[in-house]
Amino acid sequence: GAVVSQHPSRVICKSGTSVKIECRSLDFQATTMFWYRQFPKQSLMLMATSNEGSKATYEQGVEKDKFLINHASLTLSTLTVTSAHPEDSSFYICSASSQLGYGYTFGSGTRLTVV
Amino acid sequence: DQQVKQNSPSLSVQEGRISILNCDYTNSMFDYFLWYKKYPAEGPTFLISISSIKDKNEDGRFTVFLNKSAKHLSLHIVPSQPGDSAVYFCAASDDRGSTLGRLYFGRGTQLTVWP
Numbered sequence: 731g732a733v734v735s736q737h738p739s740r741v742i743c744k745s746g747t748s749v750k751i752e753c754r755s756l757d758f759q760a761t762t763m764f765w766y767r768q769f770p771k772q773s774l775m776l777m778a779t780s781n782e783g784s785k786a787t788y789e790q791g792v793e794k795d796k797f798l799i800n801h802a803s804l805t806l807s808t809l810t811v812t813s814a815h816p817e818d819s820s821f822y823i824c825s826a827s828s829q830l831g832y833g834y835t836f837g838s839g840t841r842l843t844v845v
Numbered sequence: 846d847q848q849v850k851q852n853s854p855s856l857s858v859q860e861g862r863i864s865i866l867n868c869d870y871t872n873s874m875f876d877y878f879l880w881y882k883k884y885p886a887e888g889p890t891f892l893i894s895i896s897s898i899k900d901k902n903e904d905g906r907f908t909v910f911l912n913k914s915a916k917h918l919s920l921h922i923v924p925s926q927p928g929d930s931a932v933y934f935c936a937a938s939d940d941r942g943s944t945l946g947r948l949y950f951g952r953g954t955q956l957t958v959w960p
Contacts, residue, residue, distance in 0.1 A: 736888070764947060771854070773847070773952040774889070774934065823888050825948075834948060836881075836888035 732758045734826050736837025743814055743844055751809045751840045753824035760826035763807035764834070765799060768821045780807055814844040848872045849937050851951035858958050864922040866954050868935030871916065875937040879948065880909060880920045883932045892933075893920070925958045932956070 733756040743749050753763060762781050766774040778794075780786035780801035788794045796818075798810040807826075811818055824837040850869045858864045868878075876897040881889035895902040895909045895918065902909050908921045922929055935951040 734888075739886070766950075771952070773849075774950040776947055776949075779947060821886075825888075834879075834891070836890070838888045839886060841886060 732826070732828060732835040734760070734824060734835045734837040736824055736840060738840060739838060740841045741843070743842070745815055745844055746813055748810055748812045749814055749842060751811075751822055751824075751842075753807050753809075753826070753837045755805045755826045755828070755835070758826075758828045758835075759804035760807070760828055761804065762827040763799075763801055764825040764827070765797075765807075765809050766823045766825065768823065768839075774823060777809075811842065814842070816844045818842065819844045847952070848875075849935055849949045849951040851933075851935055851954050853954050854952070855955040855957070858925045858956065860927055860958055860960050861924045864920075864925045864929065864956055864958065866920040866922075866933050866935075866956065868918045868920075868951055869916055870918075870937050870949075872937070872939060872949075873916070874939040875949075877938045878909070878911060878918050879936045879938075880907075881934040881936060882929075883934060883953070889934055922956075925956075927958045927960060930956055930958050 735754045765777045768774050777792045778786045778788045780799045782801050782804050786799035801807040823839045825834045848871050879894040880892040883889045893904050893907045895911050911918045932953040934953045936948040
């Protein structure tokens with residue numbers, strides 16, 4: 731089946747630094763990648779949608795200059811949290827949509843803690 | 846505004862009995878619904894889905910029922926097993942079966958199956 735590899739699984743960074751999260755589709759081409767954020771006991775909230783080779787579409791309220799998304803190839807998308815602050819601490823999950831059929835494959839998530 | 850709602854944050858069921866997880870939605874344009882299972886610090890895993898042209902879909906111990914007039918769907922797990930203990934997310938899409946559409950998630954229901 732389709733697999734999405736997400737790294738790192740956990741990261742702790744200092745306030746003001748930047749963190750990059752990678753999502754790779756291992757055995758299929760991810761035409762579209764979705765980035766979600768989940769706070770404790772909350773739903774998965776869509777942050778942005780990225781299509782390979784084009785600029786990401788951000789949801790209302792998500793700062794595009796703070797959460798940089800790059801989808802340079804059909805197998806790799808990255809989310810960079812710039813100038814991280816403690817309130818950015820959250821669980822970030824990517825999801826890939828492929829042409830294989832109607833379905834979404836999720837990465838394993840990244841727990842970001844900003845101290 | 847939460848377009849997909851799971852009003853029960855938790856459910857506790859004895860092993861062998863039926864688990865019924867409920868989900869309501871407000872957007873009548875949703876035409877595809879999915880259930881995901883999620884363990885802590887992991888990405889969601891797809892369980893079962895249903896198209897709006899159906900009212901029931903069954904896969905082993907899992908059955909999803911859709912009542913479009915009530916904008917309600919439910920996931921039945923029979924018989925429940927301790928390994929089913931996880932958070933279950935209901936999700937919906939309005940892209941008419943497109944592989945590129947976004948998902949709208951509920952807040953999840955924590956299912957605990959006790960021996």
